[in-house]
Amino acid sequence: MKPSKLEEAVALTQKFTSKPSTEELLKLYGLYKQATEGDNEAERPGGFDFKAAAKYNSWLAFKGKSKAEAAEEYMGLVEKLAEKYI
Template structure:
């Protein structure tokens, strides 16, 4: 089942029966943020907030990608992960 909107895709990820890998979760996060907000213009988190820094970098990986392309890539990724993580 391929989601057709970001909302459908988000709902589908909540139905996963097991947790995607950290790499997959970061890619989902980065694509979602790029699709909804565009390029990451924020300050890089400092110190020892490794989780925030990883999320920042995941979003930064998609800098320059249009919101439309990021949405399409996010929907494709959710579909791919659904085949792996839905019972």
């Protein structure tokens, strides 16, 4: 079975030769979660788990965006980052 364009974009991120910034990584995470799961309905993580809170907030920032829109935005961001990190 042929991988979807979203799966291909995820695979492309594995080829990055250097690590994107924290801000870029969080945006990728939020868009990916929105594209694959839709709106964030999870419970907010505890106060001292800063990494989990940042990821939660990044996903929450895309609330209301359709899965298709989020997938398109994710793929566009991966292409842009690929120029910088491959």
